[in-house]
Amino acid sequence: MSSVVSEKTLCAATASYFSSQGYFVRRNYEILGKTVDIVCIMPRLSDLKKRIKSTHFVPSGILYTLIGGGWRTTEDIASETGSSALFVSSALEDIVRDGWVEKKEEDGKIFWKAKDYRIPSKDCVMAHCRYRKCMESLEELSGLDGCYNKMYYVFPYPVDEEFIDLCSKKGTGILVFYERVGLFKELLPPEVKEVTNLKVYANLCEVIIKENLLYRSIDSV
Amino acid sequence: MKDMSGRLMTFRKGLTISVCGKGGAGKTTITALLLKALTEKSLGDILVIDADPAMNLGVALGIEMEGKTTLGMILDRKKEELDSGTSGYGKLMEAEIWESIIEQNGFDMLVVGWKRGEGCYCDLDSFAAGIIESLTKWYDFILIDFYAGFEHLSRGTNKFSDILLIVTEQSRMGLATSRRIKELADEVNLSFSEIFLLGNRLDSTWEQELYQFSKKIGVNYAGIIPHDQNIAEASLRGKTLISIPSDSPASIAAKKFLEKMLQECSLF
Numbered sequence: 001m002s003s004v005v006s007e008k009t010l011c012a013a014t015a016s017y018f019s020s021q022g023y024f025v026r027r028n029y030e031i032l033g034k035t036v037d038i039v040c041i042m043p044r045l046s047d048l049k050k051r052i053k054s055t056h057f058v059p060s061g062i063l064y065t066l067i068g069g070g071w072r073t074t075e076d077i078a079s080e081t082g083s084s085a086l087f088v089s090s091a092l093e094d095i096v097r098d099g100w101v102e103k104k105e106e107d108g109k110i111f112w113k114a115k116d117y118r119i120p121s122k123d124c125v126m127a128h129c130r131y132r133k134c135m136e137s138l139e140e141l142s143g144l145d146g147c148y149n150k151m152y153y154v155f156p157y158p159v160d161e162e163f164i165d166l167c168s169k170k171g172t173g174i175l176v177f178y179e180r181v182g183l184f185k186e187l188l189p190p191e192v193k194e195v196t197n198l199k200v201y202a203n204l205c206e207v208i209i210k211e212n213l214l215y216r217s218i219d220s221v
Numbered sequence: 222m223k224d225m226s227g228r229l230m231t232f233r234k235g236l237t238i239s240v241c242g243k244g245g246a247g248k249t250t251i252t253a254l255l256l257k258a259l260t261e262k263s264l265g266d267i268l269v270i271d272a273d274p275a276m277n278l279g280v281a282l283g284i285e286m287e288g289k290t291t292l293g294m295i296l297d298r299k300k301e302e303l304d305s306g307t308s309g310y311g312k313l314m315e316a317e318i319w320e321s322i323i324e325q326n327g328f329d330m331l332v333v334g335w336k337r338g339e340g341c342y343c344d345l346d347s348f349a350a351g352i353i354e355s356l357t358k359w360y361d362f363i364l365i366d367f368y369a370g371f372e373h374l375s376r377g378t379n380k381f382s383d384i385l386l387i388v389t390e391q392s393r394m395g396l397a398t399s400r401r402i403k404e405l406a407d408e409v410n411l412s413f414s415e416i417f418l419l420g421n422r423l424d425s426t427w428e429q430e431l432y433q434f435s436k437k438i439g440v441n442y443a444g445i446i447p448h449d450q451n452i453a454e455a456s457l458r459g460k461t462l463i464s465i466p467s468d469s470p471a472s473i474a475a476k477k478f479l480e481k482m483l484q485e486c487s488l489f
Contacts, residue, residue, distance in 0.1 A: 043359065184229075
């Protein structure tokens with residue numbers, strides 16, 4: 001086992017692989033108190049363009065409450081997000097000009113509605129490379145259902161039938177990385193799951209996009 | 222142990238279709254008809270690239286091109302900045318290219334245009350090509366309307382295409398050009414998965430001849446797009462080809478060809 005690629009190198013190779021496929025990638029991302037080795041989102045061009053133009057960070061932690069819904073009061077949103085009404089109001093006020101939300105006043109109350117906001121990703125893949133403690137990690141990652149579309153476990157060597165069956169039951173895919181030839185093989189395809197935790201999902205998408213755009217805008221020459 | 226039975230993870234890539242042929246053969250019309258067929262089927266995200274300096278595709282798609290930024294304009298500006306030492310390559314060029322993409326209902330469009338500046342654009346061209354190649358990974362289908370001639374083949378501009386669609390009109394010159402395109406593609410080792418020959422505005426008496434010709438030059442026969450009054454009227458009135466009736470003869474033929482092409486590529 002000593003000649004096997006390290007977890008850190010495996011992680012870097014996997015991140016590079018997904019990045020080369022058009023995904024925006026982030027390593028060591030903490031979600032719901034768990035650290036995920038690699039989180040990848042597939043952006044849409046129109047969403048990227050809006051975020052480049054926007055002068056504000058998109059307050060996804062508040063905006064998610066308005067996705068797919070109608071008009072909601074400031075107090076409603078504050079109660080759902082656990083923020084103060086003042087904070088909600090000022091955060092949403094900031095992004096009215098960017099066209100993300102609409103605002104109206106009725107009977108002395110302020111109402112908000114998502115106008116042109118959607119979660120800026122059409123696919124979210126998570127990958128885990130901690131093969132030395134795979135059973136524990138697999139269990140731990142189960143709690144993240146609803147925050148991604150596909151989950152992979154990445155190994156630097158082929159795994160046995162027992163572990164494949166276990167992953168299969170959980171809907172987790174298995175990728176094998178052959179370091180010598182730089183090749184990834186999908187030993188088990190992942191189950192495509194629905195994203196239900198919009199709060200977490202919206203936040204991770206916004207953070208990953210923001211950070212990737214920052215790196216991409218640094219002079220390369 | 223199941224290590225050898227896994228699926229090889231290759232690069233994610235949408236299906237790229239390059240449309241080429243003799244000048245006046247109807248490449249732009251065919252690109253528009255294929256785009257219409259693709260959007261009607263809602264098969265995924267589509268990027269259409271107008272690589273013809275004449276920039277007629279926008280008109281055919283009903284897009285107002287006045288004031289739109291082309292890739293050529295971005296490269297001209299970037300070259301000026303580089304020549305005067307005021308900018309690096311990477312900063313914002315990617316974002317500028319993203320920004321130049323025109324978003325329409327059901328598809329996005331990138332217009333290449335032309336470059337006005339003098340001197341060598343090789344570095345910038347190659348840099349832009351890298352950005353566009355990475356951009357295409359966000360799309361399921363990429364349709365490229367190329368200019369007449371062979372330069373894009375000899376320069377390998379469409380080396381990443383999966384399908385080369387040669388469009389010919391009802392003329393000996395059209396067929397001769399199609400043959401030369403096929404020969405050049407072989408000569409410069411462009412590895413298209415499939416090469417198709419499509420007859421445009423052809424009457425059915427030519428169908429058999431075109432089929433035999435396709436076999437002779439070693440390309441797939443794609444069929445014919447018949448003469449369609451709806452296209453003639455739309456072109457005359459400056460209307461978008463996207464709006465011609467879906468049951469018009471050309472539209473039906475384009476859908477039939479698209480299905481055939483996707484089947485050949487095992488995507489349908």
